[in-house]
Amino acid sequence: MSRPVPNPGILDIAPYTPGKSPVAEPGRKVFKLSANETPFGPSPKAIAAYTEAAKHLEDYPEGTSRVLREAIGRAFGLDPDRIICGAGSDEILNLLAHAYLGHGDEAISTTHGFLVYPIATKANGAINVVAPETNFTGDVDEILKLVTPRTKLVWIANPNNPTGTYLPFDEIKRLRAGLPSHVLLVLDAAYSDYVSRNDYEIGIELVATTENTVMTHTFSKIHGLAALRVGWMFGPAHIVDALNRIRGPFNVSTPAMLAAVAAIEDTEHQQMSKTHTEKWRALLTEEITKFGLKVTPSVANFILIHFPLDQGKTAADADAFLTKRGLVLRALNNYRLPHALRLTIGTEEANLLVLEGLRDFTGSK
Numbered sequence: 001m002s003r004p005v006p007n008p009g010i011l012d013i014a015p016y017t018p019g020k021s022p023v024a025e026p027g028r029k030v031f032k033l034s035a036n037e038t039p040f041g042p043s044p045k046a047i048a049a050y051t052e053a054a055k056h057l058e059d060y061p062e063g064t065s066r067v068l069r070e071a072i073g074r075a076f077g078l079d080p081d082r083i084i085c086g087a088g089s090d091e092i093l094n095l096l097a098h099a100y101l102g103h104g105d106e107a108i109s110t111t112h113g114f115l116v117y118p119i120a121t122k123a124n125g126a127i128n129v130v131a132p133e134t135n136f137t138g139d140v141d142e143i144l145k146l147v148t149p150r151t152k153l154v155w156i157a158n159p160n161n162p163t164g165t166y167l168p169f170d171e172i173k174r175l176r177a178g179l180p181s182h183v184l185l186v187l188d189a190a191y192s193d194y195v196s197r198n199d200y201e202i203g204i205e206l207v208a209t210t211e212n213t214v215m216t217h218t219f220s221k222i223h224g225l226a227a228l229r230v231g232w233m234f235g236p237a238h239i240v241d242a243l244n245r246i247r248g249p250f251n252v253s254t255p256a257m258l259a260a261v262a263a264i265e266d267t268e269h270q271q272m273s274k275t276h277t278e279k280w281r282a283l284l285t286e287e288i289t290k291f292g293l294k295v296t297p298s299v300a301n302f303i304l305i306h307f308p309l310d311q312g313k314t315a316a317d318a319d320a321f322l323t324k325r326g327l328v329l330r331a332l333n334n335y336r337l338p339h340a341l342r343l344t345i346g347t348e349e350a351n352l353l354v355l356e357g358l359r360d361f362t363g364s365k
């Protein structure tokens with residue numbers, strides 16, 4: 001008997017596995033440090049805007065997310081006409097793949113790149129080509145080596161998740177210059193708000209001055225609105241136009257849109273979160289290194305911790321040990337990092353418990 005068959009590529013996709021849901025020993029408070037969520041929640045002003053919007057759930061949203069595009073435009077100095085909003089940046093990434101990739105095309109991502117990229121690539125029948133990284137960092141030369149006449153798109157998270165590393169803007173420009181002009185370069189800036197490096201740029205200038213580069217961003221991280229699903233893209237007019245033709249006509253809900261406007265305007269809340277992250281990122285890196293574990297230097301709101309291969313000391317052992325204490329980190333087997341765990345920077349209380357946990361696990365003083 002015949003039955004419906006999905007398009008080529010779809011059954012090759014390994015389903016996305018989110019950070020696991022916490023189960024700790026009885027009596028332990030649980031800290032979810034596995035999904036790069038902010039420990040502070042959203043701005044109280046965003047919650048107020050969301051609650052206010054609940055009074056009018058019978059109305060369809062304004063379909064172009066105009067008020068949100070204008071608020072983003074003010075915050076970043078961008079033309080709102082060149083912004084498109086989506087149900088999380090995941091939706092935008094999928095729209096990009098849908099618009100620009102087809103059967104037999106190739107899209108390049110890196111060894112430890114964000115898992116949504118290969119999913120979006122394969123969902124459209126295209127081939128996910130993996131460029132090796134150097135020191136857990138994207139390598140422009142390795143990416144350029146893999147370009148063929150079939151290459152249509154390059155995915156780069158800058159900073160990258162789950163490694164926490166970044167490419168300096170000069171490298172991004174070198175990548176753009178080395179790619180054929182018909183290849184779309186996608187810069188995913190989900191964690192840009194946590195970076196404070198002189199050689200880092202989010203990519204606005206490059207997007208504004210080329211016809212083939214886009215930058216995506218999200219309200220799920222520093223703005224603490226992951227549950228509402230809001231993301232956006234800044235791009236050339238012709239790419240924004242293409243995506244507007246294929247997106248759902250009401251793809252961002254009114255409560256999400258209005259909460260996001262309030263969130264982006266609360267710069268004090270963002271600054272508080274950034275300051276906390278910078279302080280604890282440095283402290284956790286330094287202390288965990290003292291326990292004999294390698295930590296990849298991060299510019300984001302999480303750190304990558306590497307574990308030995310010896311029985312009893314592995315990442316899986318550490319994961320089990322910490323989970324019992326209510327500390328839930330992210331295992332990275334499907335990111336080709338089975339020997340590492342990713343730790344999202346939490347509250348002071350959570351961070352101190354992680355240090356105590358890793359001190360005990362490693363038998364350090």
Ligand SMILES: *Cc1c(COP(=O)(O)O)cnc(C)c1O
Pocket residue numbers: 036087088089090091114157160161188190217218219220221226229230231
């Ligand atoms: C968290 C994250 C996003 C955000 O996805 P949303 O769909 O906006 O929640 C995008 N890219 C990367 C690399 C991320 O880690």
